[in-house]
Structure formats: C-alpha cells, structure tokens
Amino acid sequence: MAEESLGESNRTNAFVLSARKRTMQKVIKTAGEGMLFAAASFVAVIVLFIFYFVARDAVPFFQIRGFSEFFTSSNWYPADDPAQFGSLAIIYGSLMVTLGSALIAVPMGVAAAICLSDILPFSIRQYAKPIIEMLAAIPSVAFGFFALVILAPLLQNNGGPMLMWAWWILVSPFMILAVIVISDLLTTKITDQKRRQQLHIFFLILFGLLSVFLLFKVGTILYGIQILTGTNALNVSIILSFMALPTIVSVSEDALQAVGREIREGSYALGATRAETIIKTVLPAASSGILAAVILGIMRALGETMVVWMASGNSSQIPEPWFNYLQAIRTLTATIAGDMGEADQVTGSARFHVLFAMGLLLLVISFISNLVSERIVVRQRKILSGQ
Amino acid sequence: MNIGTRKILDRSFTAVGIGSIIVMAVALMIVVVPIITNGIGAVFFTGTVEHRKMLFSEFKRGDSEGLSSEVASSERYRAKVYEMLTGFEAELETMAPEKKAEYKSKYAQVRAALQALLGPLPGDSAPMLTRFKYGQTRWEKAEEKLHDFLYESKWDNSNPDVMSKEYFVSRAISFQGTSLVKLFPYVKNNLEYMLLPEFTVYWGFITDSSVDSHFFGGIWPEIQGTFFLAVGAMLFAFPLGVVAAVYFTEYARPGFLNSMLRSANSTLAGVPSIVFGMFGLAFFINTMKVSESKSVIAGALTLAIMILPTIIRAAEEAILAVPKTYREASLSLGSTKWNTIATVILPAALPGILTGGVISLGRAAGETAPIIFTAAVSVGSAIGLADVFSSPTPALSWNIYNLASEHEAASQIRHVQYGMVLALVSIVLMLNLSAIVLRARISKKLKG
Incomplete structure (x- = not known):
C-alpha cells in the first residue's frame, strides 16, 4: 500500500530508532497482523468444523442403513422396532414449502424491488425500507406463533371463503389486464381502422365474459373447499414467503441498482415506457443478480425451523395428490428439531445419526446454492463493469 | 400494441410494484397488531379477586386487610352456591338408583366447571397443583368458564359428509325438576359479586417468575x-x-x-x-x-x-x-x-x-x-x-x-x-x- 510505505520511510528519516527497537517493532507488527489474520480465518475454521462435525455424526447412519432407504422410502418410523428411516416424504415436504413460498415471494419480491429501485421517489423509499427491515427482524418464532395461533384457526374455519377472496383479489386485476392486452394484440394486424375498432370491442366483451365466468367458476370451487387442518403446507408457505421476502427484495434491489443509468436512458430515448424499459432492458441485465437473490431467499425458507415446526402439522407423508397444499406435511428442519430430544438419550443409535444425515443434506444444499449465487453475483458484476 | 394499451400496462406495472410493497406493509401489520393488542392484555387486564388472592399468597403482594374484606364479600355470595350444592347432594341421596347414577355424572361435570370458575369448593381435598388452588384470575377467562358452566358442549356427527359441528345444550334443562336448577341463573347473575372484577395493571408479568408452569406469575x-x-x-x-x-x-x-x-x-x-x-x-x-x-x-x-x-x-x-x-x-x-x-x-x-x-x-x-x-x-x-x-x-x-x-x-x-x-x-x-x-x-x- 502506497500510503503505508510513504509513512514508514518518513518515520525512519525522522526518528532514528535503535536496531533492537526496530526489530521489536517488526515482531509486534507481524504478530499483530498474524492475530488479525487468525481472527479473520476463524470463520473459515468454523465452516470446516461445522462440515466435519455434522458429517462425523451423519456418516454412521449411512454406514448402518445405506443410502437407498433414506432417499427412496417414505416410511418414517424411527421409534418402531425394527425402525424405518425413509425420509422421502420429509424431503418432499421441505421442497414443497420451499416451492410454495418461492411462488409467493419471488414475484412479490421482484416487483417490490423494482418499485424500490425504479419507481418510488426517494422520499417514499425512505419509509418503505424500514418496513422491509422490520419484516426481516421479526423473530421466526413470532411468525410461527402467528401461524399456529391466528392463521391456522382462520384457515381451518373459514378456509374456503378466504381462498375465494384471495383468488378474486389477486387474480382479477391480472385477468382484466390480460383481456385488454390479448384483444389488443389480436387486432393490431388489421389495417382497416373501423373494422379494427369493432373487432377490438368484440374481443374485449368476449374475453371479458370468459374471464368473469372463469373467475366465478374457480371462485365457487374454492369456496366449497373444506380445509381439514389449519396447520398445513399452505399456511407455512404463506408465512415463509414473508420471511424470504426481505432477502429477495434487498438483494435484487442491489442487482437492479447495479444496472447503470445509461442502459435505462438509452431505452427511454428509444421511446419505451417505464414498464417496457424495466422488463425488456433492466431485468435482463439484472437477471443473474435477481437469480442470486431468489436462491438466497429460497434458502431462507428451506432452512427455517420454527415456523414449519409449529405450523406444518408434522405428519410425514406425501400429500394426496402430490400438489395438495392443504394437507399437513413435515420438513427436514422440523424433524431435526423435534426428534433430537428423543434421540438424544441413545447417542450412537441410527435414530440420532439420521438427524445429522438430514442436517448434512441441508448443509450441502445451502453450501452449493450459496456458492452458485456468489458466482452469479461476481459474474454479473464483471459483465456490468467491464463488458 | 397501441399506445393506450402500452400506457395501461405501464400504469398497472407501477401498481403491481406499489401493491407488493403495500402487501408487505399490511402483512407486517397483520402479524404485529394482534401480537401487540393481545400481548398488552398480559399486563393490563380485568383481574378478579382470585388474582389478588394469588398475588398475596404466592408473591406476598397487596394489603391483607383490603383483600380479606374483599374475600369476605365474595364469600357472602358464594355461600349460597355452596348451600345449593349441599342441598342437591342431599337430594341426590334420596333419588331412585338409576336416576341417581345419571344425575351423579352430570353433577360431577357441574362441580368441575364450578371449580374451574371459583376455585376449590368446600369439601374438596387441597389441590396438588397451584393452578387448581385459585379460580379464574382474569375476567374474560371467567366469562368463558361461565359459558362452559352454563352450557354443555356436544358434537353433531349426524351427517358423515361434512365436518362434525359443535353445539351447546343448556345444563339447566337437564336438571329440570331438581333443586339445582336455581344454581345456574344465580351464578350467571351474581358472578360479578363472586369474583369482583376490576381493572388491573400487573407489571409483575415482566418481573415475576412463573408459578406452576406459567399458569400464574410472569416471565x-x-x-x-x-x-x-x-x-x-x-x-x-x-x-x-x-x-x-x-x-x-x-x-x-x-x-x-x-x-x-x-x-x-x-x-x-x-x-x-x-x-x-x-x-x-x-x-x-x-x-x-x-x-x-x-x-x-x-x-x-x-x-x-x-x-x-x-x-x-x-x-x-x-x-x-x-x-x-x-x-x-x-x-x-x-x-x-x-x-x-x-x-x-x-x-x-x-x-x-x-x-x-x-x-x-x-x-x-x-x-x-x-x-x-x-x-x-x-x-x-x-x-x-x-x-x-x-x-x-x-x-x-x-x-x-x-x-x-x-x-x-x-x-x-x-x-x-x-x-x-x-x-x-x-x-x-x-x-x-x-x-x-x-x-x-x-x-x-x-x-x-
């Protein structure tokens, strides 16, 4: 570093130190730097330790029981004699809530990030950011408590009407939009002005009626649904999506901000509207960063323990049919948290080690997705800065 | 696409972005507001005389004179309840055997509901757990327990296609023709005098340790x-x-x-x-x-x-x-x-x-x-x-x-x-x- 060498040469010229003092200073300096380095590498040591100690207790399980049962069977009877450790349903449950929360959180999170970086004026953004931070700060157990004590009874008692209202409120604006866009697109090719307008109106009415019919039909079907248990995959997915949102919003906002002004201004100069600019130029340029955000957000949902433990129902079976979000499920994290207490007393048994096998699985998935998202971010930064 | 549609799309795009931020804010409110409103209830609530009794005997708090006069006034109203109970017990002995068996189990339920409401009744052995030593310490809980006392909950399973529904049957009806029937309106009308609810600020919720796994006391x-x-x-x-x-x-x-x-x-x-x-x-x-x-x-x-x-x-x-x-x-x-x-x-x-x-x-x-x-x-x-x-x-x-x-x-x-x-x-x-x-x-x- 330039400043340092400058400082040092100045010093040696200004004060003549004895040789002993100079060596002392050097020793202290190296020792100090060594200690700083030790502190910094402590994190790496911890990561290695985590891998080692989780793997150390996970390996005996695979030695005793092999791989095939764990990944292919869904018979989870760890306390029976003979015990069965089929974890397929549990892994599936984890994937299910992760996917469910991603379906809710990704569109919302990306939309919110776009809004924060491109649409809202600075004065409003100042107030929107703390909301997101507060959402991130609420402890998971408070979310779990909310899911268990407030949301679950609501879903159980008024599940059908709630689903219907959610469907209407969420889908009808998009339906209207789709009707307008489709009827416009279908009539753009027609050159005759009068015919075009007539057709346009005809299509608007046709698709409008169709979409109203669809809205009501699906609405009544949803209204008739009886939710047998409020602690189910849907409940957990909703709550997890709110926990994943802050991560997705803040990381993808960074990615959107990293896309330079020039790209946006170029697009505006060509006559694009703001929506077109964002969708056609900004989003593609920021896509890898947003992907990284999505991965990080999803990992938060996959690794979350308390909400799924409290509100997922903890029944280890693959729902019937497989996409039924209204049934109770069980996840890897909840199984680890719930079964460790009972397995603890018999350290050394397969029942104890299977939980570490699950932990190892989680650890490996999170490690890989972290690496991937990091690579993506680095690559995007390179592309955007250097071209 | 024509320019009008493009404009609509642009506007709705903005609306979706703002909407998602609003949804986040609303979600935050939906989670936080019930937690705050209900959580405050742990410190500020309508406490009954049982709460004051509990505070006095578990934490040595409150003045003993005021408390004993309160207890005395509530006992005046409770005495009549006890009277009715002993009266019915005497009546039970005189009944025909099959009728006696029927009423006995129903009477046991009534007694249990009363214990939950008012605390141990005379003649009960001293309860092992602290939670049974006192009646309801909170007025809104007491009202719930009053409902349990007045009505018996039953489940309707007659239609196998829909989920069974809970419905309530008045207990007074099943005691028609006995002396106990007067008990129900009496308790309903005089519960306030028996429990003496008043607005309570219990800061001890924060500074006390818990009694009997969080039934009473603080955190x-x-x-x-x-x-x-x-x-x-x-x-x-x-x-x-x-x-x-x-x-x-x-x-x-x-x-x-x-x-x-x-x-x-x-x-x-x-x-x-x-x-x-x-x-x-x-x-x-x-x-x-x-x-x-x-x-x-x-x-x-x-x-x-x-x-x-x-x-x-x-x-x-x-x-x-x-x-x-x-x-x-x-x-x-x-x-x-x-x-x-x-x-x-x-x-x-x-x-x-x-x-x-x-x-x-x-x-x-x-x-x-x-x-x-x-x-x-x-x-x-x-x-x-x-x-x-x-x-x-x-x-x-x-x-x-x-x-x-x-x-x-x-x-x-x-x-x-x-x-x-x-x-x-x-x-x-x-x-x-x-x-x-x-x-x-x-x-x-x-x-x-």
Missing part, C-alpha cells in the same frame, strides 16, 4: 435467559467480528486465500439455523465438553457463531464508509498504520459498527433453533450469573414455542404466550429501530 426467567444468551453471544462475536473486519478491509491482499475467506463468511451466513444447533450439540457439548449438558455458555457460543458473519459484514461496510481523507490525514501526520486504525478509523466507523452489532444482538435474542439443543429448557427459575457455565436457562424464544405447542394446557394460557411474544418482538424491534435511527444519523453526519 422474568425467560427475559433474563434471553438477555444472558444474546449478550453472551455478543461478547464472543463482536470483538472477533470487528477484528476480522479490520483484517478484511485494511490488511487482506486480493488473492485466492482472501476470496476463500470471504466465501467462508458467506457460507456461514447461509447455514440453516437448525444446523448451528446441531453443530453446537456435536462440538461444544459432546466434543469440547464446555458443560455437562445444555448450558448458557454453549448456547451463547453457538449463537455467536451464527451472528459472526453479520457483524463482520456490517463492520466492513462501516469501515469502508469512513472517508479516505481521514486515513490520509492521519498517515500524513506520521502516525503508523495501526495507530491510524485504532485512533482514527475505528472511532469514525464506530456508530456503523454498533448499528450492525445492535441488529445482530436482536437476531441472537430472537433465534430459537440454535438454542434448542444447546441452552434452552422449558421450565426453570431465573439462574444466577455464576450458573451460566453449568446450567441451561429458559429463554423467550424457546418458551414461546414450548407454551404454544407443547404445553399441556396451551389454550388456557394464551395471554401468557401473547405477552411473551410481545416481549420478544418489542425487544427485537426496539433494537432494530434504534439501529435504523442510528444509521440515519450517521448518513446525515457523513453527508455533512
């Missing part, structure tokens, strides 16, 4: 446990994190080693919290044997590892935000690099570092999964500072889970659960709010 052991765990974690993680951040920003040279260390940092930040718990169990307890079994120190160490990456990142950002001119000015005055860091850069970066620290403190206080296997117990009294190396502690986050999902009477003590959640959420949000305010002040100051 002090949990608050203290959370404090010990979070502060303990900070004691380990904060100095280490700041030192590591100094290394990363001032000394690290770009290269393979550095990028690996940074990778390790982000990997650690992404590890699921439950895995930290497993690691804490496998490493700190089973291998290092920092304690015999669960202990505060093991939990604090586990939490420290969990919050370390956050602290490092925040400290790094704070150090990098210190203007370069500070550094140059200090170096040009002839101070050494180390001197510059210690006397110029760190003091200038301190508010930013503290912000990160405060947020991490909140995270350590709120996290549950890492302490399940390493530090938390569901029941226990507040531990002394000397016990942190050997004994586990109750903690807010863990006990919220435990009371809400594993407690044998979870639905009876909702107010305690809400109170606990409010305590935890307000601790965490206060810390975060102060961090937000702190950061706003820093950015103003740096702008000049």
Whole structure:
C-alpha cells in the first residue's frame, strides 16, 4: 500500500530508532497482523468444523442403513422396532414449502424491488425500507406463533371463503389486464381502422365474459373447499414467503441498482415506457443478480425451523395428490428439531445419526446454492463493469 | 400494441410494484397488531379477586386487610352456591338408583366447571397443583368458564359428509325438576359479586417468575435467559467480528486465500439455523465438553457463531464508509498504520459498527433453533450469573414455542404466550429501530 510505505520511510528519516527497537517493532507488527489474520480465518475454521462435525455424526447412519432407504422410502418410523428411516416424504415436504413460498415471494419480491429501485421517489423509499427491515427482524418464532395461533384457526374455519377472496383479489386485476392486452394484440394486424375498432370491442366483451365466468367458476370451487387442518403446507408457505421476502427484495434491489443509468436512458430515448424499459432492458441485465437473490431467499425458507415446526402439522407423508397444499406435511428442519430430544438419550443409535444425515443434506444444499449465487453475483458484476 | 394499451400496462406495472410493497406493509401489520393488542392484555387486564388472592399468597403482594374484606364479600355470595350444592347432594341421596347414577355424572361435570370458575369448593381435598388452588384470575377467562358452566358442549356427527359441528345444550334443562336448577341463573347473575372484577395493571408479568408452569406469575426467567444468551453471544462475536473486519478491509491482499475467506463468511451466513444447533450439540457439548449438558455458555457460543458473519459484514461496510481523507490525514501526520486504525478509523466507523452489532444482538435474542439443543429448557427459575457455565436457562424464544405447542394446557394460557411474544418482538424491534435511527444519523453526519 502506497500510503503505508510513504509513512514508514518518513518515520525512519525522522526518528532514528535503535536496531533492537526496530526489530521489536517488526515482531509486534507481524504478530499483530498474524492475530488479525487468525481472527479473520476463524470463520473459515468454523465452516470446516461445522462440515466435519455434522458429517462425523451423519456418516454412521449411512454406514448402518445405506443410502437407498433414506432417499427412496417414505416410511418414517424411527421409534418402531425394527425402525424405518425413509425420509422421502420429509424431503418432499421441505421442497414443497420451499416451492410454495418461492411462488409467493419471488414475484412479490421482484416487483417490490423494482418499485424500490425504479419507481418510488426517494422520499417514499425512505419509509418503505424500514418496513422491509422490520419484516426481516421479526423473530421466526413470532411468525410461527402467528401461524399456529391466528392463521391456522382462520384457515381451518373459514378456509374456503378466504381462498375465494384471495383468488378474486389477486387474480382479477391480472385477468382484466390480460383481456385488454390479448384483444389488443389480436387486432393490431388489421389495417382497416373501423373494422379494427369493432373487432377490438368484440374481443374485449368476449374475453371479458370468459374471464368473469372463469373467475366465478374457480371462485365457487374454492369456496366449497373444506380445509381439514389449519396447520398445513399452505399456511407455512404463506408465512415463509414473508420471511424470504426481505432477502429477495434487498438483494435484487442491489442487482437492479447495479444496472447503470445509461442502459435505462438509452431505452427511454428509444421511446419505451417505464414498464417496457424495466422488463425488456433492466431485468435482463439484472437477471443473474435477481437469480442470486431468489436462491438466497429460497434458502431462507428451506432452512427455517420454527415456523414449519409449529405450523406444518408434522405428519410425514406425501400429500394426496402430490400438489395438495392443504394437507399437513413435515420438513427436514422440523424433524431435526423435534426428534433430537428423543434421540438424544441413545447417542450412537441410527435414530440420532439420521438427524445429522438430514442436517448434512441441508448443509450441502445451502453450501452449493450459496456458492452458485456468489458466482452469479461476481459474474454479473464483471459483465456490468467491464463488458 | 397501441399506445393506450402500452400506457395501461405501464400504469398497472407501477401498481403491481406499489401493491407488493403495500402487501408487505399490511402483512407486517397483520402479524404485529394482534401480537401487540393481545400481548398488552398480559399486563393490563380485568383481574378478579382470585388474582389478588394469588398475588398475596404466592408473591406476598397487596394489603391483607383490603383483600380479606374483599374475600369476605365474595364469600357472602358464594355461600349460597355452596348451600345449593349441599342441598342437591342431599337430594341426590334420596333419588331412585338409576336416576341417581345419571344425575351423579352430570353433577360431577357441574362441580368441575364450578371449580374451574371459583376455585376449590368446600369439601374438596387441597389441590396438588397451584393452578387448581385459585379460580379464574382474569375476567374474560371467567366469562368463558361461565359459558362452559352454563352450557354443555356436544358434537353433531349426524351427517358423515361434512365436518362434525359443535353445539351447546343448556345444563339447566337437564336438571329440570331438581333443586339445582336455581344454581345456574344465580351464578350467571351474581358472578360479578363472586369474583369482583376490576381493572388491573400487573407489571409483575415482566418481573415475576412463573408459578406452576406459567399458569400464574410472569416471565422474568425467560427475559433474563434471553438477555444472558444474546449478550453472551455478543461478547464472543463482536470483538472477533470487528477484528476480522479490520483484517478484511485494511490488511487482506486480493488473492485466492482472501476470496476463500470471504466465501467462508458467506457460507456461514447461509447455514440453516437448525444446523448451528446441531453443530453446537456435536462440538461444544459432546466434543469440547464446555458443560455437562445444555448450558448458557454453549448456547451463547453457538449463537455467536451464527451472528459472526453479520457483524463482520456490517463492520466492513462501516469501515469502508469512513472517508479516505481521514486515513490520509492521519498517515500524513506520521502516525503508523495501526495507530491510524485504532485512533482514527475505528472511532469514525464506530456508530456503523454498533448499528450492525445492535441488529445482530436482536437476531441472537430472537433465534430459537440454535438454542434448542444447546441452552434452552422449558421450565426453570431465573439462574444466577455464576450458573451460566453449568446450567441451561429458559429463554423467550424457546418458551414461546414450548407454551404454544407443547404445553399441556396451551389454550388456557394464551395471554401468557401473547405477552411473551410481545416481549420478544418489542425487544427485537426496539433494537432494530434504534439501529435504523442510528444509521440515519450517521448518513446525515457523513453527508455533512
């Protein structure tokens, strides 16, 4: 570093130190730097330790029981004699809530990030950011408590009407939009002005009626649904999506901000509207960063323990049919948290080690997705800065 | 596409973006508002004479004279209830055998409901558990119990296609023609005189320890446990994190080693919290044997590892935000690099570092999964500072889970659960709010 060498040469010229003092200073300096380095590498040591100690207790399980049962069977009877450790349903449950929360959180999170970086004026953004931070700060157990004590009874008692209202409120604006866009697109090719307008109106009415019919039909079907248990995959997915949102919003906002002004201004100069600019130029340029955000957000949902433990129902079976979000499920994290207490007393048994096998699985998935998202971010930064 | 449609699309795009932020704000409100409104009820509520009795005999609080006059006035109204009960018991003896058997089981239910409402009745043996020593201490609970007393709940399973429905049958009807029938309207009309509800402010909810697994009393052991765990974690993680951040920003040279260390940092930040718990169990307890079994120190160490990456990142950002001119000015005055860091850069970066620290403190206080296997117990009294190396502690986050999902009477003590959640959420949000305010002040100051 330039400043340092400058400082040092100045010093040696200004004060003549004895040789002993100079060596002392050097020793202290190296020792100090060594200690700083030790502190910094402590994190790496911890990561290695985590891998080692989780793997150390996970390996005996695979030695005793092999791989095939764990990944292919869904018979989870760890306390029976003979015990069965089929974890397929549990892994599936984890994937299910992760996917469910991603379906809710990704569109919302990306939309919110776009809004924060491109649409809202600075004065409003100042107030929107703390909301997101507060959402991130609420402890998971408070979310779990909310899911268990407030949301679950609501879903159980008024599940059908709630689903219907959610469907209407969420889908009808998009339906209207789709009707307008489709009827416009279908009539753009027609050159005759009068015919075009007539057709346009005809299509608007046709698709409008169709979409109203669809809205009501699906609405009544949803209204008739009886939710047998409020602690189910849907409940957990909703709550997890709110926990994943802050991560997705803040990381993808960074990615959107990293896309330079020039790209946006170029697009505006060509006559694009703001929506077109964002969708056609900004989003593609920021896509890898947003992907990284999505991965990080999803990992938060996959690794979350308390909400799924409290509100997922903890029944280890693959729902019937497989996409039924209204049934109770069980996840890897909840199984680890719930079964460790009972397995603890018999350290050394397969029942104890299977939980570490699950932990190892989680650890490996999170490690890989972290690496991937990091690579993506680095690559995007390179592309955007250097071209 | 024609220009009108493009404009509509543009507007609706904006609407979707703003809408999603509004949804987030609404979600925050939906989660936080019921927690606040119900949580406040743990401290401010309409307490009955039973609450005052409980406070006096369990915590030696309240004045004995006022209490005894209150008890006397409530006993005047209760005496009539007891009279009716003994009257009916005498009547029961004179009945025909099959009728007697029928009424006996119904009478037992009535008696149980009354016990829940008013506490032990004369003639009962002294209850073993404290929760049965008193009647309902909260008026809204007493009203629920009054409903249980007046009506019998039954389930309608007649239609197998729909879920069975609960419906209520008045108990008075089934006692038609006996002397007990007068009891029901009497209790309904005079409950207020028997329980003497009045507005109560129970600050002891925060400072008392719990009585009979949170049926009565407060949550002090949990608050203290959370404090010990979070502060303990900070004691380990904060100095280490700041030192590591100094290394990363001032000394690290770009290269393979550095990028690996940074990778390790982000990997650690992404590890699921439950895995930290497993690691804490496998490493700190089973291998290092920092304690015999669960202990505060093991939990604090586990939490420290969990919050370390956050602290490092925040400290790094704070150090990098210190203007370069500070550094140059200090170096040009002839101070050494180390001197510059210690006397110029760190003091200038301190508010930013503290912000990160405060947020991490909140995270350590709120996290549950890492302490399940390493530090938390569901029941226990507040531990002394000397016990942190050997004994586990109750903690807010863990006990919220435990009371809400594993407690044998979870639905009876909702107010305690809400109170606990409010305590935890307000601790965490206060810390975060102060961090937000702190950061706003820093950015103003740096702008000049």
